[in-house]
Amino acid sequence: MIQWFNGLLRVALGGIFLLSGVVKIWDVQIKKSSSDHTVVFTTQASRIPDLSLFAQDVLNYRVPPRALNNVVAITVPWIEVVAGLLLVVGVWKRASALVIALMLVVFLIAIGQAVARGLNINCGCFGTLEGRKVGLIGLAEDALMLAAAAWLVWREKE
């Protein structure tokens, strides 16, 4: 039973990280256009890695040092992809859950300080996929995912 539950948790959490990394790297966007009373969603992605928009999102958090902003934007999505993929396929389960947990702690601090300072900025959590602002919902999601990641670190076998 617990194996089954942990497996589900791994696929869900890893999948979210895999997806959120991919949409940042290839700048996936969903465009809504309505014509003739029907709403059409189209997905659009850059063919080549394009991190300029995510870099801007990171910059908006205004966490120094500013000089390292792009290094964060360049590396974080790929770490999300690698850790998420490993967690989904079930290789190095505890290690990948640990990486995800640590990233979530960083995200919580980043979003928390933005909310505390009242910054009206894009979350950037899923790249430009959702135009969501930072806020308490993002904090709650990250806290929930952190709990899941911590559980996996604690209960999964490597």
Place this chain on the structure above:
Amino acid sequence: MRRAMQRSVVIVWVGATLGLVANAVSSRRIPLLTTPKVEVPEQDFIPLTQAHDLWAKGAVFFLDARALEDYAAGHIPNALNLPAEAFSEHLGQVAPFLGTDSVIVCYCDGMECDLSYHLADLLRQQGYTNIRILQNGWTDWSKAGYLTNKGAQP
């Protein structure tokens, strides 16, 4: 646990390396370090959505700091073109529209672009006080799907 920690370091290292390599080979690579050549205080930057709100209300003047041909190829509607590199040449055409205390948003294009910083500096020297900078302006604006315009300044 010790093994998991060691492996987590490997995961971070592999991910970071992949990211750096992918960025290095991408034709849309972004620079590794982002130190603006001109130091700009944080409060001088205006977030995109806020800039768009003000723009929609018609409450601000947008100045495009890029060269004439870049402006003609596409710009924010109602933005006036005041190329930072030919400032004194073009200020006369733009100045009649601006009040010294009106809110002015300067933009150019790209995270590396410092034309808008220069333009803001030059305007301050002319006595304009209420100047904000929309970083990566043209790219962010057009990618956000906001209205755009083409053509040279009338």
